Amino acid sequence: MTALGVDRAFPKASDAAAAARAGRMIVGAIGFDPDSPAALFSPRSVVRSDRPVPSSTPRARGISSVATIPAPATHRDRVAAVIDMIDAGDAEKVVLARSLTLRADVPLDPAELLGNFAAGNPAGNTFGVDLSPCGDPDYTDNWFLGSTPELLIRKAGRTVTCHPYAGSAARQADPADDAAAGQALLDSAKDRAEHAFVVDYLRASLAAFCSELDAPTTPKLLSTNEIWHLATPITGTLRDDATTALDLALALTPTPAVGGTPKDAATAIIAKVEEPRGFYAGAVGWCDENGDGEWMVSIRCLQLAADRVTIQTWAGGGIVAASDPQAELDETTAKFRTVLRALGATKAL
Ligand SMILES: C=C(O[C@H]1C=CC=C(C(=O)O)[C@@H]1O)C(=O)O
Numbered sequence: 001m002t003a004l005g006v007d008r009a010f011p012k013a014s015d016a017a018a019a020a021r022a023g024r025m026i027v028g029a030i031g032f033d034p035d036s037p038a039a040l041f042s043p044r045s046v047v048r049s050d051r052p053v054p055s056s057t058p059r060a061r062g063i064s065s066v067a068t069i070p071a072p073a074t075h076r077d078r079v080a081a082v083i084d085m086i087d088a089g090d091a092e093k094v095v096l097a098r099s100l101t102l103r104a105d106v107p108l109d110p111a112e113l114l115g116n117f118a119a120g121n122p123a124g125n126t127f128g129v130d131l132s133p134c135g136d137p138d139y140t141d142n143w144f145l146g147s148t149p150e151l152l153i154r155k156a157g158r159t160v161t162c163h164p165y166a167g168s169a170a171r172q173a174d175p176a177d178d179a180a181a182g183q184a185l186l187d188s189a190k191d192r193a194e195h196a197f198v199v200d201y202l203r204a205s206l207a208a209f210c211s212e213l214d215a216p217t218t219p220k221l222l223s224t225n226e227i228w229h230l231a232t233p234i235t236g237t238l239r240d241d242a243t244t245a246l247d248l249a250l251a252l253t254p255t256p257a258v259g260g261t262p263k264d265a266a267t268a269i270i271a272k273v274e275e276p277r278g279f280y281a282g283a284v285g286w287c288d289e290n291g292d293g294e295w296m297v298s299i300r301c302l303q304l305a306a307d308r309v310t311i312q313t314w315a316g317g318g319i320v321a322a323s324d325p326q327a328e329l330d331e332t333t334a335k336f337r338t339v340l341r342a343l344g345a346t347k348a349l
Contacts, residue, residue, distance in 0.1 A: 001286055003027040005044030009133035013250055016040040020246045020287045027286040029129045029144055029298060032254055032277040033267075037134040039144070039279070053126045056115030058344030062105025063311075069099045069275055075332070076325040078273050085269060086321050093197045094260040094269050097277060097316030098332055102343070107308035110143040116342040117147035121224050124149050125296045127284045131303070144279050146301025147338060149224050149231070152252055152283050154294045155245040158238040160210065164198040165297075166257045166318055167191035167230030170334035171223060182228040186221045190322040195219050195230040197256040197318070201263070202234055205252055209243055210236035224300075226337040245285070245293030253283045258297060258316065278303065280314040300338040313339040 003025075010016035013030055016038065020026045028040040070078070075098045082094045114128040124147040131139040151163035169185040172178040185191055203215045219230040258281035260266020270277075280303075285295030302313040315335035317328050340346050 001027075001049070002047040003043035003286070004046070006133055007042040007044045009135065010040040010042070011037040011133070011135045013038040013040060017244070017246050017250055020244045020291060021242065023289050025286070025288050026246055028133060029131065029279045029284045030249065030253060030282045031279050032258070032281040033271075034250065034253065037136050039129060039131040039134040039139065041133040052122065053118040054115055055119035055122065056112055057119060058116040058342055060344045061108060063102050063340075063343050063345035065100060066103050066310075067101040069101065072329055076329050079319055079323060079325040079328045082269065082273065082319045083321065083323055083325070086319065091265040091269055092261045093194060093256055093318055093320050094266045095256070095258050095281070095316045095318045096270070096328070097274060097281065097314050099275070099280075099312055099314045100336060102311040102313065102345070104309045104311065104343070108304055108311070109308075110145060110304060113143075113145050113302075113304065113342060116344070117145060120338060120341045121147040121149070124224060124300070125151070127296060127298075127301075129284055131279065141306035143304040144284070144298070144301060145304065146298060147342070148284075148296045148299050148301065149222070149229065150257060150297040150299060152255065152285070152295045152297045153245060153248045155238070155248060156292050158241050160206065160236045160238055160248065162202050162206070162234040162252075163231060164202055164234070164255060164257055165222070165229045165231045166198045167195040167219070168317065168331050168335070169228040170330070171226055171228060182221050182223065185228050185230065190320060191230055192219070193322070194318040194320050195232070197261040199232050199234070201256050201261060202252065206234070206236050209238055209240075209248065209251070211239045212237040224338065225341070227334060242291070244287050244291035245295060246287040249283050249285065249295035253295075253297075254281060255297070257318070258299065260318070277314065281316065300335065302339050302343075311343070
């Protein structure tokens with residue numbers, strides 16, 4: 001779907017949700033903090049197509065690293081501190097993230113990056129959103145682009161679908177090693193527990209909206225080019241078809257795939273421990289005039305600044321009692337590869 005022109009911006013997500021219920025098309029991005037300004041808007045026109053985003057081969061763009069926030073050792077320390085908090089009973093799961101600031105030698109074209117993301121993960125959900133509608137000057141003419149595997153919510157008529165991902169292992173170059181890494185993930189009690197927090201949350205949250213719900217108790221093993229994941233397809237039937245896709249997205253985000261369990265305790269810990277996430281780990285998508293639509297969890301993504309050479313990207317991982325700080329740091333490093341590949345920077349870094 002391509003949305004062109006801003007007819008009206010809705011920096012308050014609740015205003016956008018009211019407009020969607022009144023039959024307006026809404027597209028854009030919601031931040032990790034639901035109270036931060038949203039880049040949601042009613043477009044002037046929309047072009048819908050069943051065809052995937054055309055892919056392009058990433059070209060080397062002289063990408064260099066400017067900053068790692070926080071330093072890798074600090075991320076490890078934060079993971080250790082959060083494990084202590086979990087042991088003390090403050091939360092059961094907390095997703096901790098870190099970010100990289102990068103610089104390109106030449107200005108980057110958002111349309112070209114979109115094609116690069118599409119090429120890196122054809123089965124993924126490629127997105128590009130102009131963040132200007134949020135109204136914060138820091139985001140004017142900034143683009144938010146990525147290729148996420150994770151469907152927060154899709155609504156078509158009364159049918160809703162979620163496809164949560166949680167539990168990760170890096171893909172390996174050698175096919176036998178790669179298959180073993182996937183199998184080890186599927187067999188890992190720690191990763192199964194980390195995944196179950198997300199499915200339990202969605203089951204409980206969707207029960208408030210759905211008359212029927214199918215949420216399997218056993219996850220599937222799926223992969224992107226870079227990562228093996230545990231994932232569970234969930235489907236439900238809405239009780240009230242006046243509920244829009246945007247209502248559901250706002251009710252669900254952030255799930256424990258990017259926040260934690262319990263939700264409020266985990267997000268309070270994230271706010272205390274981490275730098276603000278901006279639009280990373282929020283949601284990106286659309287809701288049409290009938291309330292149908294699709295919202296993706298905004299991970300495996302970057303923010304391209306108005307200068308077109310400054311890039312910020314994030315990667316996170318779920319921390320549970322059995323997590324290991326070094327393994328969590330390595331997991332975020334592996335997750336950065338989706339973005340680095342789209343930037344043509346895998347070798348450079
Ligand atoms: C938070 C991210 O991934 C989430 C989605 C899949 C697997 C995850 C994990 O294994 O921790 C995370 O929950 C990210 O990519 O930044």
